[in-house]
Amino acid sequence: MTDLSLIQYGLIAIVFVWSGFVRSGLGFGGAVLSLPFLLLIDNRPLVFLPLIAFHLLFFSSVTLITARVKNKKNATNVPSGIDWPYFKYAFSIIIIPKIIGVLGLVTLPTQIMSGIIFAIVTAYALSYIFNKPFSSNNKYIDVFFLMLGGYISGTSLIGAPLIIAVMAKHVSKYQLRDTLFLLWFVLVTIKMATFIYLGIDLQLVHHLWLLPAAGIGHIIGLRFHQHLLQGEQAVFYRVLGSILLIISSIGLYQILVEG
Template structure:
């Protein structure tokens, strides 16, 4: 599927969503997929269309941002945490490639609904013990593997263990690594990367990317207010998405029941 397969209104909606994901990715330093994928699923409900495109963009923009920033990465903690994240990510990728689309979308909307409530109610994901850190890293790795939306879970741990001035650059290296693994798996299994569509959307996402870079410091100073507004939006989108999936499930069930 390419952009030409969508209507004009859908193309405009896709453009706005990718501006948004680019903005969030650099404005917060994480969450582009978590805050963008649920919206994309309203336009086309197959995650395997959007995830390779998001992956291409993330590799490009994170690589561009980190070109002169590798000295500002907390490499020791990155290596220590990767032991828990990467194996779980492989399990998540396996689920992405084998689970039915309805289940995948339900999982994505449910995870996003959880994020939305925690942000809207200012109930951040917290960990005060080493075992809890490891559990969050593994869970975040799994969610990232299955949907690229595991960032908030891992960020909760990274924020306690990485200094604020190195946090965004360290996270970008983590995202780059996880997406590289996912994209390599896609290529090995002949999954369509929708590369031309990703290239066509690259300039659109760049608008949000640049805006996010310019407003990053402002967002960080007003982090709680920003997340509360975003949380409310995520709750709304996720509930609508889950209702849509429920309606589809009921329709499919009734159709199958009538055939018996």
């Protein structure tokens, strides 16, 4: 990123503040809600993906450790921390498609793949916004969505909306963020290993100024997350649905522009 202007650097820093905010505030969205804006500044995905991946590994580990210490000190009857049974279940479904996506063993047309994802995400988002969750609870459809999300996560870092759409139905809101953080940590570790193996520049020098930027957003997001948990469950999922709708709208817009 040595060929960018000061204005571009400033805009990138702002986007990473936003990235840190949504990541800690909701437990997802650090990549999918920031990458579209970053690519408007500099259309080189492989410049930003290693930065986003490293930030996710760093801040998710910090959050999980902090949450674990806090839960031990403040024991309550409210379930918190990681939903281990569902994490193991979801990971067992996601891991094979994830590896397939990382290795590029199956290649789907980008437009078709993106269109399917954002159509599904839009449906889930509207159900959350209007407090009309899907009542079928069909485990086979959930498995399909988890597998597709795992594959997209392997090919890029934007499979989160599809995975969160399923996990939000099965994991308590008090455990959702930490469970997602653990899942992202494992999945992104695989992706980072791939970057290193392929010799992709990890942009290490830029962590010196982008980590503090993301850190500011991370701290603000932590407070926002606590505010969400203290509110009504319907409000929590309405906010979640609104974020998902923003994601799908950005994605559909990009598809139309590229088409």
